[in-house]
Amino acid sequence: MSNDINDFAIATLGSHTALQILKGAKEEGIKAIAICTKETRKPYDSFGVADEIIEIDSFENFFEIEKILMEKNAIVIPHGSFVSYLGPQKIKDNLKAMHYGSKGILIWESDRSMERVWLQDAGLNLPRIYQTPEEIDGPVIIKFHGAKGGFGYFIANSTQEFYERIKKFKDPDDYVIQEYIVGVPMYVHYFQSALTGELEIMSFDKRYESNADSIGRIAAKDQLDAGIQTSYTITGNIPIVVRESMLPMFFKIGEDVVAASKKLEGAPKGLYGPFCLEGIIDPNLNFRVFEISARIVAGTNPYTNGSPYTWLKYNEPMSTGRRVAREIKTAIQSGRLQDILG
Numbered sequence: 001m002s003n004d005i006n007d008f009a010i011a012t013l014g015s016h017t018a019l020q021i022l023k024g025a026k027e028e029g030i031k032a033i034a035i036c037t038k039e040t041r042k043p044y045d046s047f048g049v050a051d052e053i054i055e056i057d058s059f060e061n062f063f064e065i066e067k068i069l070m071e072k073n074a075i076v077i078p079h080g081s082f083v084s085y086l087g088p089q090k091i092k093d094n095l096k097a098m099h100y101g102s103k104g105i106l107i108w109e110s111d112r113s114m115e116r117v118w119l120q121d122a123g124l125n126l127p128r129i130y131q132t133p134e135e136i137d138g139p140v141i142i143k144f145h146g147a148k149g150g151f152g153y154f155i156a157n158s159t160q161e162f163y164e165r166i167k168k169f170k171d172p173d174d175y176v177i178q179e180y181i182v183g184v185p186m187y188v189h190y191f192q193s194a195l196t197g198e199l200e201i202m203s204f205d206k207r208y209e210s211n212a213d214s215i216g217r218i219a220a221k222d223q224l225d226a227g228i229q230t231s232y233t234i235t236g237n238i239p240i241v242v243r244e245s246m247l248p249m250f251f252k253i254g255e256d257v258v259a260a261s262k263k264l265e266g267a268p269k270g271l272y273g274p275f276c277l278e279g280i281i282d283p284n285l286n287f288r289v290f291e292i293s294a295r296i297v298a299g300t301n302p303y304t305n306g307s308p309y310t311w312l313k314y315n316e317p318m319s320t321g322r323r324v325a326r327e328i329k330t331a332i333q334s335g336r337l338q339d340i341l342g
């Protein structure tokens with residue numbers, strides 16, 4: 001296989017974190033290909049991040065153009081929309097183009113029960129899961145499987161309240177009852193290098209969720225009078241710099257999650273590349289993790305020019321998208337591409 005980056009390209013679906021992935025590829029001197037639909041191509045044209053745009057009718061039709069990508073030696077970068085439109089099982093079974101990152105890990109992260117086994121094994125502090133509504137003895141959040149962007153979640157404080165609120169939902173079997181953690185949301189963005197074995201902290205964010213982030217703008221009495229139901233629909237991401245004394249803990253849990261991933265079935269290389277731990281920090285500074293994303297997350301989008309942390313390490317603008325491209329470039333040039341493909 002060639003050691004020349006000019007023989008390769010980086011490709012991704014035009015959505016989610018594609019702007020920084022494509023810009024990062026260009027910054028590292030690798031050809032950037034965006035796969036868009038007619039309706040979604042505008043930002044990728046306007047911001048000038050792609051060397052080439054391939055149009056498809058819908059993202060689900062990705063496999064129709066896979067051959068073109070393979071002819072161009074394109075390395076596909078999975079992101080949230082990519083995994084959601086194609087599905088982790090199809091990515092694992094059908095994707096023939098070069099894929100950055102472990103496909104097996106995408107299966108683990110996409111299933112709430114499987115990811116819980118993994119995170120528990122890593123020793124993380126997870127919110128309690130209630131097996132039955134009868135066990136509810138404090139605030140809980142009810143999450144529906146496949147709920148896009150947290151839409152439709154609800155909070156209950158007792159068994160009775162649970163049954164009252166669940167009535168509204170058509171398919172009420174498909175949910176999990178999780179302890180509701182009172183604290184502040186925190187999303188930690190990591191990069192695990194498969195080439196050096198080093199874990200890097202890239203940045204932090206919190207989400208800007210509708211209507212959860214606006215309910216506090218009206219008085220409690222008005223909230224009750226208006227019968228407002230909390231929802232967690234993601235609309236954007238807000239950068240955070242954490243209290244510095246928490247950084248050792250964030251490094252440790254990141255390393256523990258990577259170490260535990262090496263034992264996961266169907267994912268021989270374990271977790272590498274960008275990933276994110278998502279949780280709530282309670283007033284005693286416990287980080288209660290409710291989810292992992294084992295690929296680049298949209299919370300890295302505020303940092304197209306790098307974060308305060310990547311500035312410390314790199315002394316040049318380093319988005320997570322660019323960090324991925326740099327890893328790919330280093331792998332190509334050192335003849336280690338196989339080490340980062342999954």
Ligand code: AMP
Pocket residue numbers: 127141143149150153178179180181182185207209232278280290291
């Ligand atoms: P998720 O779909 O699991 O990423 O959750 C969507 C949003 O719900 C998060 O961004 C949090 O604001 C909130 N949330 C999820 N799980 C919990 C929890 N256990 N305790 C408190 N808030 C939560």
